[in-house]
Amino acid sequence: MPVLIGSEPISQLPETVEEIYKSFPFLEAEALKLVQSPLRVIDKPEGVLYITQKEYAVLHSSDENFSIVGTDDATTCHIVVLVNREESSVCVAHIDSTDDLEDELARMVFDVLGQQNMKNDFPLELSIMGGYCDEMRKSEVLTLDLLHFYNQLPVKFQLKSLCVGSVNTRSSNGINWPIMYGAAVNIHSDFVISPAKVYHSTEGVFKISPFNYRFQSQMAEWALKSDDFILNNFSTSPAVEPEHFSKEMKEVFQFIIHNPFPMISIFKFNKSLKYVPSPQGQWLKL
Template sequence: MVLVFNGVLQEKCPPDTHTLYNTHPVYRETASQLLSIPNKVIGPVGLLYVQQRELAATVPHDKSINVLGSDDSTSCLIVVIRHSGSGAVALAHLDGCGTDEAVCTMVQRVHELALGYPEGRIELQLIGGFSDTRNYSEELFGNVMNSFHKHPMEIDLTLACVGELNTTIRGSIPWPIIYGVGVNIKTGEIFPATFPDKGPDQSLRNARYLTGSDPRVLDVYDCHLGMLRIGPFNYEPLRGVDLWLEQSDEFILQHLSTSPEVEPPHFVMQIRTTLKYIQDNPFPAVTVFRDNRPHYFRRDEHTGKKKNCPNIFIFLLLIFIRSMGSSEILTTEGFNCSYLLKYR
């Protein structure tokens, strides 16, 4: 009994979004407030984009980023956890795989980043999903709520813009209203957003969930170093990838989407690019993550975009961290590896 709705501990989770809104109408009001905010188009400067089946956590004094964000969510859910006292925040893009582990990791990361702040509560915001005809969103909502309800820490649900409240009807077809959100890490503000630049290694990151070989939700960011980390991971070769690439756009849309009627315009092109990447790299453990080394990226000081970090720098940086001791690093506000890179 750890989920808190409108200040009241809950003995049971609501089975669906309709029950949530009928039992706790305050969430209709907060969802309406989010829906009234105009959509923002966010560029790459100061952005940390979180892909599907990924999560990231940071603190307000992170000098490398200003916004955590994710989009292209149709039947998926974007989950935000924030500590009200410290402002530590985590964001995940969940599709139903690895939900329990992702919830535990998010809460743990925010709790760790909030150490030293005696006051404050952990707040939960859910955005995305819609009244899709296959009921994927409702099923995912139930899974996510149950995962949080099982967690031993008290968690306040402060926003739920999901399901029926995130649905509009166009030509008798239900569509999501909000496809993505950003979080201003300095203020905690959440706003509808789209992100034309989705960060580095996009096809590689997409390939991990498209092949279905890795159900984990990966933590991809170290806010103390200001570094994005991709991998290492592996996926199984996709059987018939050559045939998939020969199919029409409509065929790909209908067979590789959970909600083909409402996908954004770039969906098929993105899938084709990912399929081509899988075709070229059927064994990423061999061709992409040589010697089991991850890809590290840091913010470029001039463009604000993520820039690949050489592995020798990572090695030297880790030696530097160990020489200082972890406690010193944890108390160094806004530690930014791009500053050190100037001297490599």
């Protein structure tokens, strides 16, 4: 079912982001407003649900545990926001690729549809943010892949915001940088999106389903490497990553080194991990 831009379905997707902005100038104008909005600094955990890379969350406006859901540190990654006005719910996702993730991407759409399921008479509002004019064109490929994916689903979407590519790019010392690294959605204020810094809404818990990964013996060596080595070998955009990128990647390596077989040490008996939020914004394990 084609995505709607304004009242026009995009039955045939343009080949570049610039073609989209040229055909629909209001999208570029709205994107410029967004990147020029004041940056919201969220420095307290109370009422905030943070989404990291490869995660998504669906929340309802009546949720008493949270008022803000958001993510940041997106360079070539994209932030997707889906708003369901009929169910008064929102989904926020931090996506780094569509490769082999069609099932997961579809699942987040069906989660935010809720009771409507596939029979949505009213379109989901779709906003795509992040990415910039990077040298390898990874951002633009992801933008077009996402639009193509949503265009193929049997669900109605209204593209409300597309803040990507040239609109989200600034140049400094000959290097292109993203303007907007993150976004936050206020779920109690009409789902307003602001530039900024997985919760299961039906159960009221944060749930991590069992998953596996491949331990590599080189990780012990990588954890001791310089920050420059980490940036240049594990980032899609080494010149513009936040300062904490290398530190956090080394923490990931250390975690995997200490848990080489997650199905044994973390997800015992193939059980999900579940956490509930405290009033102070901390997560308590069930």
